[in-house]
Amino acid sequence: MEVASVLRVLRNLAVKNGEVPPIYRELAANIKETGYAYKIPGIRNKKREEMGLPPLPKPKASEIAKLIELTDGSKLSKR
Amino acid sequence: MAQLKYALFLGCTIPYREGSYEISARKVFDKLGVELAEMPDANCCGLPVDPANHEMMLALSARNLCLAEQQNLNILTLCTGCATTMRKTNRTLKTDKKRKEEINRILSQIGMEFKGTIEVKHMVQVLKEDVGYEKIKDSVKRPLTSLTVAEHSGCHLLRPAEYSGWDNPEDPQTLKDLIKLTGAKCLDYLDETECCGYTVVAIDEKVALRISREKLNHARAVGAQALITVCPSCHLMFDTNQTRIARAFNETYDLPVLHYTQLLGLAMGMSPDELGMKELRVDPSKLLQALQ
Numbered sequence: 001m002e003v004a005s006v007l008r009v010l011r012n013l014a015v016k017n018g019e020v021p022p023i024y025r026e027l028a029a030n031i032k033e034t035g036y037a038y039k040i041p042g043i044r045n046k047k048r049e050e051m052g053l054p055p056l057p058k059p060k061a062s063e064i065a066k067l068i069e070l071t072d073g074s075k076l077s078k079r
Numbered sequence: 080m081a082q083l084k085y086a087l088f089l090g091c092t093i094p095y096r097e098g099s100y101e102i103s104a105r106k107v108f109d110k111l112g113v114e115l116a117e118m119p120d121a122n123c124c125g126l127p128v129d130p131a132n133h134e135m136m137l138a139l140s141a142r143n144l145c146l147a148e149q150q151n152l153n154i155l156t157l158c159t160g161c162a163t164t165m166r167k168t169n170r171t172l173k174t175d176k177k178r179k180e181e182i183n184r185i186l187s188q189i190g191m192e193f194k195g196t197i198e199v200k201h202m203v204q205v206l207k208e209d210v211g212y213e214k215i216k217d218s219v220k221r222p223l224t225s226l227t228v229a230e231h232s233g234c235h236l237l238r239p240a241e242y243s244g245w246d247n248p249e250d251p252q253t254l255k256d257l258i259k260l261t262g263a264k265c266l267d268y269l270d271e272t273e274c275c276g277y278t279v280v281a282i283d284e285k286v287a288l289r290i291s292r293e294k295l296n297h298a299r300a301v302g303a304q305a306l307i308t309v310c311p312s313c314h315l316m317f318d319t320n321q322t323r324i325a326r327a328f329n330e331t332y333d334l335p336v337l338h339y340t341q342l343l344g345l346a347m348g349m350s351p352d353e354l355g356m357k358e359l360r361v362d363p364s365k366l367l368q369a370l371q
Contacts, residue, residue: 002241004239008129008130009133011130012130012132015131015132020131021281021282023281023282024128024131027127027128028128028135031122031123031128035121036091036094036122037091037092037123037128038091038092040091040095044094044095047098048098051098051102051355053098053101053105054117055119056089056094057117057118057119057120057121057122058119059120059121060189063189064122064139066188067139067142067186067188067189068135070138070185071132071134071137071138072134072135073128073132073134073135076128076131076135
């Protein structure tokens with residue numbers, strides 16, 4: 001068993017007990033809303049187009065929300 | 080050799096703040112004859128929420144694996160965090176029948192099923208194992224022999240060791256070998272394998288900047304003209320945050336931080352503009368002049 005995994009289990013338990021650093025709520029909420037951990041400005045796709053890059057992936061929000069709900073993450077993903 | 084083709088997984092940090100990594104990687108892989116297919120429906124790899132909810136990470140990560148399985152392609156990532164997360168999920172679900180059933184029960188609700196038919200590789204592993212050093216060496220048209228750099232492989236490229244196995248996480252050599260192929264000299268420095276600080280930046284910024292500062296100081300102390308990274312988060316700490324570190328500790332830094340794909344692109348004869356080098360926060364002009 002890796003030390004990192006033990007720490008992760010302890011952190012997960014702390015979150016279940018309501019001890020959540022605000023950053024994790026924000027990251028989970030962003031993922032639920034956009035599929036990304038960060039809110040990527042809309043202008044970024046325009047810039048990508050100018051640079052000849054393909055559009056950014058656009059994950060199906062309904063599927064991401066479902067996964068979050070089924071993994072008991074609804075509370076975590078509330079801002 | 081059949082043409083190499085992968086599903087390119089961008090993750091979150093690269094589209095958010097590290098565009099030059101993607102630009103240079105696409106150019107370099109194209110030159111090496113490696114085809115990168117888009118993943119238009121991909122989501123976050125799940126790493127950011129793993130400390131809070133492991134199950135959520137597994138489900139998010141597995142969704143990406145399913146998408147690549149549908150494309151019948153192995154995944155190539157540019158981010159080491161995405162690589163280690165999806166590599167670990169892939170292995171877990173391939174070897175732990177109970178876990179696979181649990182996750183597949185969840186995935187079935189969105190019409191997906193994890194089958195375990197693909198692999199996940201970071202671009203460094205692809206360059207080493209699939210492209211091969213000979214082909215990279217052959218692609219170098221302008222050896223960067225006047226350049227002396229230091230490398231930062233970062234935490235996630237090779238850790239946990241159980242899930243990589245293609246280099247030694249305590250003394251990684253692959254990135255050094257890849258740098259040498261460009262003609263540049265790669266220096267050893269103190270605490271090379273230490274973290275860049277990114278992992279704690281959202282919890283305690285001062286600690287994160289202090290960790291980055293130490294690494295910058297160690298690279299500078301041996302005379303590196305640039306620091307080479309293979310992870311968008313590490314790059315963000317050393318490049319984007321370099322002026323903040325200087326301000327916080329009342330010091331002066333002027334150490335360009337290049338993505339490895341930019342270094343290789345320069346050696347292939349590409350121009351700095353082609354490789355998105357204008358996007359770098361620490362001005363690489365002096366470095367580029369030295370190359371001429």
